[in-house]
Amino acid sequence: MRFRAQEPGIELGGPWSFAFGDRRIPGTISSIDEIRDAGLTVYKATVPGNFELDLLANGLIEEPFFGTNILDLRRYENSYVYYFRTFVAPEEPDATPYLVFEGIDCFADILLNGRVVHQSDNMLVEQHVPVGASLRAGQQNFLCVVLQPAMERARLMRHEYPPGLTAEGSGYESLHVRKAPHMYGWNIMPRALSAGLWRPVALRYVPTERLDWVWLETEEISPDHDAARLAFHYQTTPTSDQDATYELLISGACGESRFEKRIRLLFDAGCERFRIASPQLLWPRGRGGANLYEVDVQLIKNGSVLDAMRLTH
Numbered sequence: 001m002r003f004r005a006q007e008p009g010i011e012l013g014g015p016w017s018f019a020f021g022d023r024r025i026p027g028t029i030s031s032i033d034e035i036r037d038a039g040l041t042v043y044k045a046t047v048p049g050n051f052e053l054d055l056l057a058n059g060l061i062e063e064p065f066f067g068t069n070i071l072d073l074r075r076y077e078n079s080y081v082y083y084f085r086t087f088v089a090p091e092e093p094d095a096t097p098y099l100v101f102e103g104i105d106c107f108a109d110i111l112l113n114g115r116v117v118h119q120s121d122n123m124l125v126e127q128h129v130p131v132g133a134s135l136r137a138g139q140q141n142f143l144c145v146v147l148q149p150a151m152e153r154a155r156l157m158r159h160e161y162p163p164g165l166t167a168e169g170s171g172y173e174s175l176h177v178r179k180a181p182h183m184y185g186w187n188i189m190p191r192a193l194s195a196g197l198w199r200p201v202a203l204r205y206v207p208t209e210r211l212d213w214v215w216l217e218t219e220e221i222s223p224d225h226d227a228a229r230l231a232f233h234y235q236t237t238p239t240s241d242q243d244a245t246y247e248l249l250i251s252g253a254c255g256e257s258r259f260e261k262r263i264r265l266l267f268d269a270g271c272e273r274f275r276i277a278s279p280q281l282l283w284p285r286g287r288g289g290a291n292l293y294e295v296d297v298q299l300i301k302n303g304s305v306l307d308a309m310r311l312t313h
Contacts, residue, residue, distance in 0.1 A: 008092060009204040012099075012143070016085045016197075018045035018054055024080050029144045030114025035082060050105065050196030051081050051147075070190045077151050077193045084144040087203070091137040095205035099143075101127040103199030106179045107148040113141055121153075122178040123198075131203075147195045150177050210237050210307040211299050216250075218313075219273070221281070228279040232261070235269040236299055247300040248272075252293040252313065254280040 017032065019040040029035060036042060045054045052073060055061045062069045089097070099110065099117070106123040109116050113136060118129040135141060154173035174184040185191035215233040222228070238246050246265035252258070259276040280291035292312050299307040 008090075008095070009097075009202055010087065010090065012085065012087060012201040012203060013047050016045040016047045016083050017042050018051075018081060018083045019043065020051070020076070020079045020081045022078060022080070024146070024148070025082075028114045028116065029082070029084070029111055029146070031142055032084065035084070040082070045083060047083065047085075047197045047201055048103070048199050050194050050198050051076065051079075052192060052194060054196070064192065070192060073192055078149045079195075080149065081147040081195050082144060083147070083197055084142065086140050086142050088139065089135050089137050089141055089203060090205075092205040094208065096208055096210075097131050097135050098204045098206060099127075099129040099131050100202045100204050101129070101145075101197065101199070102201070103197070104145065105147070105195050105198050106150055106177060107153050109146040109148075111142075111144045111146065123180065124178055135203075145197060150179060150193060150195070153177065207307045208237075209239055209299070209301065211235075211297060211309050212237055214297050214309055214311065216295060216311065216313045221279070225279070225281060227275055227277055229273060229275050232263075232272045232274070234271075234297075236265065238265070238268055238301070244301050245303075249298040249300060250295065252276075252295040254291050254293040257293075 019035050019042050021038070021040050025035065025038045025040075032042060043054065043058045043060075046057070052061070052064060055076070056063065061072060064070045064073060099112070101110070101120070103123065104120045104127060106121065108120040110118040110120065110127075110129060112131055112134040115134045117131050117134055118127060120127050151173060154176040174181050179193075182189040183191070183193050212235040214235075217231050217233070218228055219231050220229040232248075232250055234248060236246075236248075238244075248263040248265060249260070250263070251260045257276075257278060257280045261272070261274045263272050280293070281288065282291050283289055295311050295313050297309045297311070298305050
């Protein structure tokens with residue numbers, strides 16, 4: 001989820017290419033020709049998506065949810081899968097470029113122009129990858145994501161789990177992997193181990209001095225609902241300018257209710273608690289209104305706004 005109000009960059013979803021094989025291409029990969037030279041066939045792919053959908057779109061498998069076709073997917077569980085594309089990076093001299101993968105399934109080496117810039121091992125969290133050292137501004141860039149077989153990585157784990165403790169009999173290997181457990185077979189889902197870029201991909205530029213993340217939570221509401229205590233968590237990236245004054249300005253609005261809090265920054269991360277009067281509450285259906293505050297957060301240096309985010313609370 002992206003909270004930043006204005007975050008320039010380019011979306012990298014849509015048409016990609018993919019290839020797959022039963023072993024890893026040695027070394028790094030800096031062009032599509034190296035994939036073809038390894039003897040792999042290149043096919044069209046779509047991102048967001050996954051391996052099975054791309055196999056189906058290219059006529060390489062039959063419809064998985066017809067008959068017993070789902071069983072044929074077991075043959076692909078040990079495949080190395082390569083997703084790749086080229087793109088031209090805009091020039092943003094006063095910002096830091098990041099590749100943002102909102103969902104990678106699952107064990108992946110991310111290569112940009114032949115250089116490994118990141119490794120992922122979790123399907124369920126976003127990956128934010130700084131790429132300033134590898135990105136070619138104003139030029140063509142080659143991005144390749146090498147997906148390793150989850151089964152192979154699970155076998156390398158040395159954790160011992162007694163059979164039947166926390167997994168179905170056919171899915172002990174799922175205990176070692178941060179993937180959706182139903183992929184290994186569930187009472188409502190046949191086994192389809194899958195791989196791929198299942199959420200959007202983008203190149204983003206963030207300010208050099210910036211808000212990294214913010215989080216607002218309601219800790220307490222008074223019994224008569226006339227006040228609430230909020231906790232504002234934050235992490236920032238300022239410079240080492242010791243003479244500068246940094247502040248955070250948090251302002252929220254919901255209908256006629258307004259609040260504002262200004263925080264003097266002494267550290268780059270922390271938590272600030274404050275109270276607001278007469279809060280608009282989020283009620284369950286049938287009990288009241290589903291009230292939400294639009295909250296703006298500004299990072300201010302010597303009176304000038306450096307960065308801003310917006311969130312709903």
